[in-house]
Amino acid sequence: MTAGIRAVEAAGIVKDFPGVRALDHVSLTLGAGEVHALVGENGAGKSTLVRVLTGVHRPDSGRLRLRGEEVRFAGPLDARQAGISTIHQEGNLVPSMSVARNLFLGREPRNRFGLIDAARARRLTEEILREYGLCLDVRRPLGSFGPGTQQMVALARAVQADARVVVLDEPTSSLDSPEAETLFEVIARLRAQGRAVLYVTHRLEELDRVCDRVTVLRDGRVVHTGPVAGLDRLRLISLMLGRNPADIAEQGTTAFAARYPEPADAPVLRATGLVKDHVLNGVSLAIRPGEVVGLGGLIGSGRSETAKAIAGALTLDSGEVTVAGLPVRGRTVRSAIRAGIGLLPENRTTEGLIGSLSVKENIVLAALPQLSRAGIVSESRIDRIVEIFIKRLGIKAASPGQPAGELSGGNQQKVLLARWLAMNPKVLLLDEPTRGIDVGAKAEVQALIDDLAAEGLAVLLISSDLEELVEGSDRVVILRDGAVVSEFNGPDITAGLIMTTMADRPSG
Incomplete structure (x- = not known):
């Protein structure tokens, strides 16, 4: 100081x-x-x-x-x-605007006529971002880049604003x-x-x-x-x-001592040859009932894209997804949900939670079609389901009617988990489920994942936390450049081996 x-x-x-x-x-x-x-x-x-x-x-x-x-x-x-x-x-920037516009938003360089000097803004942005290890096309919308790049641009803006x-x-x-x-x-x-x-x-x-x-x-x-x-x-x-x-x-010392029984042999989820130009290059994986499969890789390796492709949120060039042996038709979010696939997205506030809706409304959002009869929804049945999941997940809210956007990050994450659990899914895809969650809530979510797997749910766990992958997974699949490069099982799973594999580069 x-x-x-x-x-x-x-x-x-x-x-x-x-x-x-x-x-x-x-x-x-x-x-x-x-x-x-x-x-x-x-x-x-x-x-x-x-x-x-x-x-x-x-x-x-x-x-x-x-x-x-x-x-x-x-x-x-x-x-x-x-x-x-x-x-x-x-x-806290504007995804639809270019990187350069975001960096100088409200402080745009002007020419001698008082007009915005876009060329100078682009040139200055490129120079500034190089100091942050970023070399990119600053004319592209900020939202077209990953969360890491967006975070660094936001930091650069704060520093430049003095x-x-x-x-x-x-x-x-x-x-x-x-x-x-x-x-x-x-x-x-x-x-x-x-x-x-x-x-x-x-x-x-x-x-x-x-x-x-x-x-x-x-x-x-x-x-x-x-x-x-x-x-x-x-x-x-x-x-x-x-x-x-x-x-x-x-x-x-005892949190991860207990191991659950070996999963059944037949995979409940099988993704085969998932291809998306410049994103996924033939990704294949399978998850058995009661199994937690970790998906590791550096930013840009295709982790989130794999989950979105399985959940129908990313249009594929080719590939197939089956649940319990049946192909998921249509490759849409709706068809994936009907097949029993739930996705907890990486960014809960922009891709999952609707902050203006209540805790209750967020929890039952995906399950409403199942809860209605002839177009009429039973409020008593909804209240009962919401009460069950608030209690089971330990969601801290003033009431089920409190806007979900007012909750802490960990409780928002639990609300999204409750939404998918209310659907009684066969497969749960969790993309960074403990990101931005404190120690206590993180342990609660990790214990819940173990409990769900013990009950027979197939879980895909995506995490940049190597310790979480090691301790929370039965198997770990490593992606690099949109392709599966390694898979580790049981005692072979170590943070050092995962890190080395993720950072390696193909020969030739």
Whole structure:
């Protein structure tokens, strides 16, 4: 921190929502030249605090100070103009606009006639992004690139806007290892420039790498603030969960000790020769009832595209998908759902959840045709199903009628899982199911996946978390450049072997 200069101070912040106190007298100080971590379980209040700091929510009580002066933001624009920039894990730019337009949105270079100088904007964008390890066609729409590229563009925009306070919300959730390294270098540069960084993350291993201090939230309250140095992982997790460190250590050694019976021989899902020009190159895989098959690979390897192709969300040039021996006709999302395939997408907010709809409506959305008789839907039957899945998945909501967009990331993910489980699927495709989820919710989702497999569900698990692939999969299939290059079973599955295989390059 630069000679005790306080960039942002939040003092005694209280924020209430119907039936829930999200923030209970929360205080946090962010110093200039400091990288300050904000951690806690989903529902602990992290997102609400970030929204208060960035003008999305107004606190019910408490004070905000920016560089020593009390401020009241009328909205996010006020906060941005005051020098606070936020990079959200789900992105906050305009996918339909070009990369160059996004980078300079609202600050476009002008020519001597006062018109936007598009050529100069493109040239400057290319120069800037090269510093972030990105060499791409900046004329293309931002949405045509992957989440990792979009995240780096958002970060570059914040830096170029000369923000004095940068809020990074799960910044590495969409990045592969080289991109994450570039991000860490940028953060070090921001610190050296005297800028303040609030680093919101569930990846606790990153704290030692990039953060100076950490604040832990639990149930809307601050339970710890202090230096990262000297705070061991077990103690940090115990603060987040409010549990005894010894109990957590014991659970960690036994969580994956039990193995389920070997799956039946006949695959319930078989994908054969999936081809999509420049995306998939003859991908084939099979999953048996009760089996969790991990799908690994670097960004751009074809992981998400494979799941979307199986679920009918990606049009194929050729290939076949069968469920219980029967081909999925039509290759559409509707036909895949009818066949018993459910897909939990990588980006829950843009491809899955409808934030304006209630928890109840989101859960029963896909099952409505099954719940209707002669076009009439039984409300009592819907209420019963919603109650069952809220209880089974431990969804924390004020009520089934609460808008799903108000829930924490982990609870939103559980709502999407509930939606597909209400369909009673045969196959569940999970694309990064624990991305952006805290330690407690992550363990709950992983335990749920194990339970579903034990009940006979076939599961495809896509994850960039190598530990999750190793511990959660019976088999792991590795993709590279849109093709299957290796498959590992049981004791052969190790993080080192997976990493080496993913990073390898074909000979010749």
